[in-house]
Amino acid sequence: MNGPLKGVKILDVSRVLAGPFCTMLLADLGAEVVKVEQPGRGDPARHLRPFVDEDSAYFISVNRGKKGITLDLSMEEGQRLFRNLLPSFDVLVENFVPGTMARFGLDYDSVKEANPHLIYASISGFGQVGPYSRRPAVDIIVQAMGGILSLTGEPGQPPIRPGASLGDSVAGLFTALAIVSGLFQRAISNKGQYIDTSMLDCQVTMMENAFARYFATDQVPGPLGSRHPATAPFQAFHGSDGDFVVAMLTDDPLAWHRFCFAIERQDLADDTRYQDNSGRVMHAEELSQELQQTFQKNQVDHWLSVLLDIGVPCGPVNTIKDVFEDVQVKHRGMIASIPHRSRTSWMVANSPFRFSDNVTGPSGPAPELGGSTQEVLQSFLNLSDEKIENLRGNNVI
Numbered sequence: 001m002n003g004p005l006k007g008v009k010i011l012d013v014s015r016v017l018a019g020p021f022c023t024m025l026l027a028d029l030g031a032e033v034v035k036v037e038q039p040g041r042g043d044p045a046r047h048l049r050p051f052v053d054e055d056s057a058y059f060i061s062v063n064r065g066k067k068g069i070t071l072d073l074s075m076e077e078g079q080r081l082f083r084n085l086l087p088s089f090d091v092l093v094e095n096f097v098p099g100t101m102a103r104f105g106l107d108y109d110s111v112k113e114a115n116p117h118l119i120y121a122s123i124s125g126f127g128q129v130g131p132y133s134r135r136p137a138v139d140i141i142v143q144a145m146g147g148i149l150s151l152t153g154e155p156g157q158p159p160i161r162p163g164a165s166l167g168d169s170v171a172g173l174f175t176a177l178a179i180v181s182g183l184f185q186r187a188i189s190n191k192g193q194y195i196d197t198s199m200l201d202c203q204v205t206m207m208e209n210a211f212a213r214y215f216a217t218d219q220v221p222g223p224l225g226s227r228h229p230a231t232a233p234f235q236a237f238h239g240s241d242g243d244f245v246v247a248m249l250t251d252d253p254l255a256w257h258r259f260c261f262a263i264e265r266q267d268l269a270d271d272t273r274y275q276d277n278s279g280r281v282m283h284a285e286e287l288s289q290e291l292q293q294t295f296q297k298n299q300v301d302h303w304l305s306v307l308l309d310i311g312v313p314c315g316p317v318n319t320i321k322d323v324f325e326d327v328q329v330k331h332r333g334m335i336a337s338i339p340h341r342s343r344t345s346w347m348v349a350n351s352p353f354r355f356s357d358n359v360t361g362p363s364g365p366a367p368e369l370g371g372s373t374q375e376v377l378q379s380f381l382n383l384s385d386e387k388i389e390n391l392r393g394n395n396v397i
Contacts (some may be wrong), residue, residue: 003360004029008183010064010091011036013073015043017139017165018123019095020062020198020375021172025064026091026179028351028360030222034089034376035063035367036082039395041370042275053342060350064338068367069376070397073104077396082106082382087115090382091179097124108194118192120173120181122198127198137199139167146203151210153223169392171199227288232280236317237292239300243317246291246307251277258310263294263303339365373397 012023016019020035020043027033032365035280037043037131045059052060070212072078083106086092092111096100101107101122108120122128125137140161143149153160158348175197204211210221213229221229228234234247253275268274268290273283280287295303300316307314316322325328334348340346346365377383377397391397 002026002358004358005180005353006030007090008032008091010034010093011089011199013094013096013101014123015095016045017018017062017168018171018175020045020091021169022121022123022175022179022266023061023066023093024064025173025176025351028355028362030358030360031091033066034372035068036071036073037068037072037369039072039370039397042070042161045306046291046369047325052340052346055342055366057338060338060340062085064348065365066280066344066367067372067376068182068370069168070370073106074397077103077391081105081113081377081391081396083114084381085376086111086118089115089118090183091121092187093121093123093175097136098122098124098128103106112192112194116192119195120187120192121179121195121197123171123175123183123197123199125199128196130198137167139165139199142167142171142199142203146200147207147210148203149210151221151223151330152206155223156223159223159225166206167199167203171197171202174202174205178390189272192228206368227284230281232287233291235288237288237295237303240298242300244295245301245317246317247312247313249275255312256280259312262306262310262312263291265290265294280321329332333361336362338362341368342367346397370397 001065008026010023010026010031012033012035013021014020014023014257015037023031023033023035027103035043041047043059043063045062046056048056048058050057071082072229073082075321078131082104093164100108106211108122112118112120123131125142126132126135140149143161143166146167148166149161150160152162175195178195178197184196186192209229213219213221226236228247231247231249236243236245236248250256256274256276262264268287272279274280274287302315304314318326325337329335335347336350337347348362350361374385374388377388377391383391
């Protein structure tokens with residue numbers, strides 16, 4: 001790999017999704033990532049279904065391209081080895097409950113003197129400080145507490161979890177950005193620093209539009225299904241053979257008239273309720289019903305052709321199979337192939353980085369549990385085979 005982060009070494013002590021997603025992105029950008037797992041059992045994600053032979057597809061998807069070592073951080077010898085590794089690394093990423101790394105004597109304050117250039121990133125549900133800081137949290141907890149569940153679903157119905165783990169993945173994405181920013185600053189200051197990422201904080205940042213509306217109107221936003229609160233039509237509709245979305249983001253009366261004539265609903269162009277975007281939003285429910293009556297009469301491909309011809313943004317509601325087979329997704333290389341120990345290859349979703357002078361993307365398979373332990377300990381610590389076998393016999397690695 002000749003990615004922009006080539007030469008950056010990352011020690012990854014994270015588990016499940018938020019941290020591994022972060023370090024996956026950095027590995028796809030060319031960093032060398034060494035994943036540290038508990039001997040014997042490893043990352044809990046290794047045990048999540050479905051399996052590719054003996055390997056979790058979930059684990060593979062966010063740990064590709066990393067080396068893997070086992071090290072028991074609850075043992076003094078494991079902690080000593082970990083401290084000895086740190087001077088060789090640029091970045092450390094962990095996502096334990098706050099206080100866990102301090103209990104091991106491996107928190108930032110305890111290790112920064114050993115490596116003053118280290119970028120040390122912690123991801124947790126609520127951050128390292130604050131009244132909730134020691135609470136455990138997983139994806140749906142922070143999505144609920146951050147407000148997105150209150151806006152997802154149909155009006156008057158129970159909240160619906162989005163179909164992706166946005167609490168985890170967004171936190172991983174923000175942490176990756178913070179790490180790259182920390183590395184950039186270190187190149188100038190020659191100093192490392194500590195990054196404290198709260199999954200809840202990340203959710204609040206993502207809710208910018210909802211907060212903007214609340215601050216402007218003093219009204220609490222609620223769920224609108226697929227509709228947009230500030231423009232219409234902007235939602236999903238049913239065609240005769242499936243669903244598609246339309247997104248008009250204009251107050252141009254000519255654009256509205258072109259839309260109405262294209263779908264053969266000239267009556268809507270003349271309706272005083274819908275003459276501008278403000279009126280269409282105010283009467284969004286009635287407009288939605290009118291448009292639905294029309295759209296259900298023909299197939300999705302017909303409507304996409306009609307609307308794209310006049311420049312209206314629209315698209316099908318794809319299943320994951322549809323996305324996999326989509327010509328644009330294929331053209332952009334967004335499904336990648338990586339090696340797998342018992343199969344010729346395995347497919348994963350690619351990362352979206354595209355550079356003119358760098359090659360990025362998955363660089364190898366997901367690690368076997370402890371598969372690179374001997375290599376890493378010999379390469380970074382110059383340990384002998386005998387010493388490594390003694391550590392293995394004592395369950396340190």
